[in-house]
Amino acid sequence: MADTSQAVDINCTTNEVTYRDLTAEEIATQQALAAQYEADRQAREAEAAKVAELKASAKAKLVAGQPLTEEEAATVVL
Amino acid sequence: MTNPTMTLISAQTLVSGSPTVTFSSIPSTYSDLRILISGRSNASQDRTQIYWYFNTDSSGSNYSYRRFIGYDNGSTTQDYLNNSTPSAVGSTGVPGATAGTAIFSNIEIYIPNYTSTTAKSYSMDWISENNNFTSWVLGMNAGLWSGTSAINQIVFTIDGTKNFVAGSNFYLYGIKNS
16 A cells, blocks of 8 residues: 555544644654754764774874873773 | 553554554553554665654653664674763664565563653663664663653654555553553
């Protein structure tokens, strides 16, 4: 069956199932949730990339016998 | 001593694509709620983000969670521990249209003491995969909703203009005397 893009509401007291179009408010909520999740995801990935970069830098400096910055040292497990 | 029971409150298999599935008017006569989902989306991707929230509260500031996830070989954040406080409602993933035919997600959510007048906790375990080693995600979440109303509605909605496909299953169970 083709997609209808209709919301499905299940009344758990009466077991009645209703199919209806999304309201403008529900569409706005969907968009807001997706936007927020994407912003959170990008922030997490940026933080992970930064930590990976600091670790690589710390490793290179340790091998070369150079002093680490405080941020680099914080990535080293002792 | 009364034996604990688990009662199927509602089971819904989608007969056509839908962007939102809502369990409403959930009876307050149980101790805990348990939800099982096998879902898939029509999005042109291996997996799609979905969101869920309690009652009508989709405000991310009222939710927080911690989670362990692992995903996709080669990712720089494989086996990632998220110990921050995301400003988002509950979220997880389901396979999309480019995942193998008939692959659906496994999602389980447990909500103890859902009629409490204080904040409600939940746990969730989930997986979305594609029958290969390069496109998969699995995770475990421990979350909190700060709402003080009893939970009488749970909304599952999908990213943007996409749909849960026909054949996606949503089960809601009530547990007594747990």
